[in-house]
Amino acid sequence: MSQDTQRTRAATIRSDDQAIETARRLAAEFAIDAAARDRERRLPLNEIEAFSASGLWGIGVPREFGGIDASVRTIAQVFDTISAADSSLGQIPQNHFATLERLRHDGSPSQQDFFFSRALAGERFGNATAEPGDRLPSEHETRVRRNANGGGFVLTGRKVYSTGALFAHWIPVAARDDDGLPVTAFVARHARGVEVIDDWSGFGQRTTASGQVRLDEVELDALQIVARGRHANIDTANAVSQLIHAAIDLGIGRASLDETRRFLRALAHPARGSGASHATDDPYTLRDIGALTVDLHAAEALTARAATSIDLARDRDAPREAVAAAIVATAEAKIVTTRFALAASSKLFELAGTQATLSEHNLDRHWRNARTHTLHDSVRWKYHAVGQYSLNDLVCDPFTYANPYTKLDG
Template sequence: MTYIHRASIIKSDNESIEIARRLAREFAVEASHRDRERNLPVNEVEAFSASGLWGISVPRAFGGADVSVRTIADVFELISAADSSLGQIPQNHFATLERLRHDGTASQQDFFFSRALAGERFGNATAEPGDRLPSEHETRVHRGESGFVLSGRKVYSTGALFADWIPVAALDDDGLPVTAFVARHARGVEVIDDWSGFGQRTTASGQVRLDHVELDALQIVKRGRSGHIDAANAVSQLIHAAIDLGIGRAALDDTKRFLKELSHPARGSGATRAVEDPYTLRDIGSLTVDYHAAQALTARAAGLIDAARDEAARADVAAAIVATAEAKILTTQFALDAANKLFELAGTQSTLETHNLDRHWRNARTHTLHDSVRWKYHAVGQFALNELLCDPFTYAHPYSAIDE
């Protein structure tokens, strides 16, 4: 079979950041309009993957740049600050590539890593109606006479509409977890764009319905083949933290812009300009500290994940997982605080529909619901006090294998 190579090949971490900065500037121009009209970013996604950025985590042994997790996080922060829906769309693509490092056979890695470098996109079909645990999923892969057959229904399938391949979480005939790599336009695959959330409006996080989809063995990846805990889910979670960091940064940047250009000082403050209001200065200072703190925890977690990314001691993997939870706590709080404080500091004009600044709060509130931060405090405390690492494969845990 001949495949068309439609993406550039990025060679380094620095090149990744440079390209992400350029794309972020381009994506930011129409981001508000896309949100307001719920226009799906079809052309932007194509430009994004064609840039080569969707292949930067492919291991060097397979021709990729194998950039650091810190670089991956920085790329997602940059893109998400410009358009957080565009930031979220490839999250599962990167999570899938990371999972392949641990679970894929040599032939599966060779095939799917080459597809990623060629510019093909991986979507997501993991969560099921009713928020079931992975062990309770009804999506099944059955062995047939000439291969495998997959059937089921998925929700919150971010990226599936734009994908070439849809990795589907399922159970096999033995009740064991597998990921089935389904061609987006295979017979029996239906992707429904029915996402109606008030935030992250253009992620197309709708349904995937699978009706007797035929697969071969290469498309069935057994989960947890290594038999021990790894840092793959920490990478996935840290990307979510980077998305929140980008949302908060965009809100803070728009707050400062509005204060400089349009806002009036509070009555009775004695200030002649909004940027001179002492309480405004105090709050901007506080948000700036929070941003830098969240950014620092994200960078710290990225460094620990890099140290535990492939073959690593359990202690190193545990440290990376817990550090990721800490970063997710702070980035969540920063994104929500920055998006909310925007209106208090910028004033009544900032609520006008023409500015569409409420998209920052809507995006922050929607994306931070991805998993429960209150459970992350529990996990950090459990590890700090009792040196226990919670089970990473249940919903009741912040490092869940359920990545939307």
């Protein structure tokens, strides 16, 4: 299971505070060329290397395996901070952290020991989850089968929207085993039979390289196959993944509002007929900036609330009621951060005026990124999930809201 992908030995992060300060430092560096990377669709290879070498990609590792076991609140703040600078750089490690969380719930001790140590060493986990046609996990055609010769396993399938795979050392692949049960197969990025295709052409999140992964009879051993969800019918692993997506959207909205304020102070003109001498005195502009600021604070508060709920329900032995509350709190945060990112990135142009549309500023990247990233899953189903929980005491996995719900007292 050797690796060829570039890797710099990761630094050691020793506390949540250090993680947040490191994220702020990197965000200041990443923001400098973010507009140019987006305009030129230039993959952030050096930035990703610096990002993982900082030690931030290992902060989700539990203490018993050498990590700091950063709180979910800290992890969300790191993603918010990085995404405000460059939301593509925010999205690329999202699946890495989701994988660490899934290992916490589903990995055997030997799998946890091996893959957590890899993360601390600076190796990156990508993603190969979705399949063409947006099939449900129970319908995935990607299969792990025992080798006909009796030694090891082979993996075959095709995945799309594989954010992070191109930059990864390991690609966690969602698959089914011989019994049709869900597993995650950890595939070495450069193993024989693995092809990562950079064909992502979305108008937003342009530099995430969210293309295809094709797997042709890839050989695996038992250590690389993690059974999924065998310990509980609901857990917080997917809630962590969802909350990171919310933090990315929060960062996009934050950057949009910051750009709006900058333009209003330096470049924008007051609306004709307003009687204002400066754009910052326009009464309707003040009203809209006030509304967006309230939306920002609401999004921050619900994201922090969801993170705290997950932290309280993160253990395998947590009460089902606590896990359910964390899942629903995360859905609420995702609703509000989606609305905020879309509103702030659209109001940017209305309030900042025609100059904001000039290609030299590339401010449309914020709306393109918000519109693209918030399509990751259906917010309309999150309203449905909140309603089911509030009215009927029902909860379900946050990636499959359309699936049957679980009664909390069942």
